[in-house]
Amino acid sequence: MAPQQEYTIEQVAAHNNEESLWIIVDGRVYDLTNFADLHPGGLTVLLEVAGKDATQEFYGLHRQSVLAKFGPKYEIGTVKGVKSKIVLQKPGDISKVPYAESSAWQGFYSPYYNESHFRFRAAVREFIQKEIVPDAAVNEESGTIADQELFEKMGSFNLLACRMGPGPHLNGRTLPGGVKPEEFDYFHEMIAHEEIGTLGAPGFQDSVATGMVIGLPPVLHFATKNVKEKVVNEVLSGKKRICLAITEATAGSDVAAIRTTAKKSPCGKYYIVNGTKKWITNGTFCDYFSTAVRTGDGPGGISMLLIERSEGLETKAIKTSYSAAAGTAYITFENVKVPVENLLGKEGQGFQVIMYNFNHERWFIVATVTRSIRLVIEECFKWAQQRLVFGKPLIEQPVIRAKLAHMISETEAVHNWLENLTYQMTRMSYNEASIKLGGPIALLKLRCTRVAHNVSDESCQIFGGRAITKTGMGRIIEGFQRTYKFAAILGGSEEIMADLGVRQAMKFYPKTAKL
Numbered sequence: 133m134a135p136q137q138e139y140t141i142e143q144v145a146a147h148n149n150e151e152s153l154w155i156i157v158d159g160r161v162y163d164l165t166n167f168a169d170l171h172p173g174g175l176t177v178l179l180e181v182a183g184k185d186a187t188q189e190f191y192g193l194h195r196q197s198v199l200a201k202f203g204p205k206y207e208i209g210t211v212k213g214v215k216s217k218i219v220l221q222k223p224g225d226i227s228k229v230p231y232a233e234s235s236a237w238q239g240f241y242s243p244y245y246n247e248s249h250f251r252f253r254a255a256v257r258e259f260i261q262k263e264i265v266p267d268a269a270v271n272e273e274s275g276t277i278a279d280q281e282l283f284e285k286m287g288s289f290n291l292l293a294c295r296m297g298p299g300p301h302l303n304g305r306t307l308p309g310g311v312k313p314e315e316f317d318y319f320h321e322m323i324a325h326e327e328i329g330t331l332g333a334p335g336f337q338d339s340v341a342t343g344m345v346i347g348l349p350p351v352l353h354f355a356t357k358n359v360k361e362k363v364v365n366e367v368l369s370g371k372k373r374i375c376l377a378i379t380e381a382t383a384g385s386d387v388a389a390i391r392t393t394a395k396k397s398p399c400g401k402y403y404i405v406n407g408t409k410k411w412i413t414n415g416t417f418c419d420y421f422s423t424a425v426r427t428g429d430g431p432g433g434i435s436m437l438l439i440e441r442s443e444g445l446e447t448k449a450i451k452t453s454y455s456a457a458a459g460t461a462y463i464t465f466e467n468v469k470v471p472v473e474n475l476l477g478k479e480g481q482g483f484q485v486i487m488y489n490f491n492h493e494r495w496f497i498v499a500t501v502t503r504s505i506r507l508v509i510e511e512c513f514k515w516a517q518q519r520l521v522f523g524k525p526l527i528e529q530p531v532i533r534a535k536l537a538h539m540i541s542e543t544e545a546v547h548n549w550l551e552n553l554t555y556q557m558t559r560m561s562y563n564e565a566s567i568k569l570g571g572p573i574a575l576l577k578l579r580c581t582r583v584a585h586n587v588s589d590e591s592c593q594i595f596g597g598r599a600i601t602k603t604g605m606g607r608i609i610e611g612f613q614r615t616y617k618f619a620a621i622l623g624g625s626e627e628i629m630a631d632l633g634v635r636q637a638m639k640f641y642p643k644t645a646k647l
């Protein structure tokens with residue numbers, strides 16, 4: 133960085149032309165003479181503010197990251213007697229923008245969190261900011277998946293293990309923030325998913341590693357000892373990757389309609405798998421596929437197999453509105469030989485295996501999406517404060533404040549319900565949770581993705597043209613509005629969630645209750 137020389141306002145004012153073009157942003161002086169021709173916004177706009185304080189103009193048109201990237205190259209000093217007012221966020225910082233964080237992180241009391249949760253979030257956030265954020269926006273745009281090195285870093289930091297929740301797979305590990313495996317609970321796990329939701333790069337954030345969060349549980353809970361030990365170690369260390377392969381072109385929410393078959397070989401040592409899978413998150417780059425197959429007729433004829441990438445298994449990318457970084461795949465199986473030891477659970481009991489993780493999968497989606505919604509709220513709040521329209525900040529318009537009010541209140545309601553249900557998960561046995569939480573989690577997911585819909589809609593109106601522009605101020609909003617629908621379909625569509633929620637409630641309806 134250039135030495136911090138001090139300049140008077142008058143000295144800066146003398147550099148007001150193309151030959152010498154200086155500006156002030158937040159008490160710092162930038163010499164843009166050599167940058168002016170490269171400036172994406174053009175030379176004219178810079179000449180209009182040459183030699184002047186351009187803080188307001190700058191923040192009306194650029195994200196902070198522009199200064200973080202170009203500032204060190206062009207900054208030549210500070211303005212005498214002027215203190216910089218804008219705080220650049222550092223890795224691990226908690227946002228002070230109201231509602232941009234869970235309330236407990238903004239000074240409100242909470243019955244749910246202890247000191248270890250705060251340590252855990254700080255450590256995970258710092259890791260994500262340092263190791264994942266630098267690639268996120270670039271990979272999101274280019275459609276490049278996370279590289280092997282990043283997976284292994286997430287493995288050795290034990291972020292991958294933490295995203296699988298509490299359980300024996302954590303034993304012997306040092307968890308982020310020095311959290312001990314025995315103190316790790318579903319709130320820590322929720323925080324890990326939430327932090328991934330801060331990336332603002334929907335496809336890329338799925339690349340790190342949604343496939344694992346939904347694809348490894350069948351192995352963790354239903355694989356034979358040998359298969360489990362090998363695969364869980366490989367995946368949690370980041371050396372190999374896994375995904376969940378259930379959906380087919382003709383079978384989505386109606387899982388029972390799957391057609392992919394697995395027939396025992398005459399020697400009895402293998403299943404021979406034939407068929408297809410569609411919209412498989414992370415499929416293009418996974419080594420393992422937890423796959424639903426048909427081993428017999430009807431709903432009782434479904435089984436789950438762990439299939440390794442091998443001869444006859446091919447994946448190709450599906451072009452979705454998502455970034456290709458998510459690795460959304462169409463998979464074909466042509467006489468793929470799968471050892472019988474790779475059966476997950478019992479033959480014909482695939483439904484139980486699939487259902488085992490449904491609540492967890494939906495809960496994880498809510499945690500991640502709700503955090504992404506908060507990020508959208510933070511973006512809208514900041515934008516409404518710094519964008520001048522009709523001569524005053526956008527937030528001075530009552531209609532904009534009303535939009536923020538709806539976004540905030542809906543999101544806080546969802547998050548509070550999420551915390552409440554997470555608390556139930558920390559207290560209930562698996563069996564109790566299966567009986568009692570299926571309905572509420574389904575309804576929570578329904579509400580969460582409906583709120584995502586409303587927030588997307590309102591945020592687009594607040595950001596205007598920038599909400600449909602891939603770079604610049606509206607970058608996060610553009611990504612959100614293009615992709616939020618994914619969560620309304622993945623893990624059970626809104627319609628199925630609504631129906632399931634009420635059907636579950638009907639099971640508990642007292643026969644004696646009458647109007």
Ligand code: HEM
Binds near residue numbers: 155164171172174178
């Ligand atoms: C340190 C000083 C500056 C740097 C490094 C800088 C850099 C940039 C960059 C990288 C962009 C592209 C942003 C994107 O679309 O992602 C941009 C756009 C732009 N800049 Fe600057 N800029 C600076 C100062 C200014 C100032 C002082 C003004 C106006 C007075 C200005 C006006 C604009 C405009 C109008 C655009 C286009 C914005 C849009 O398409 O919405 N810039 N600038």
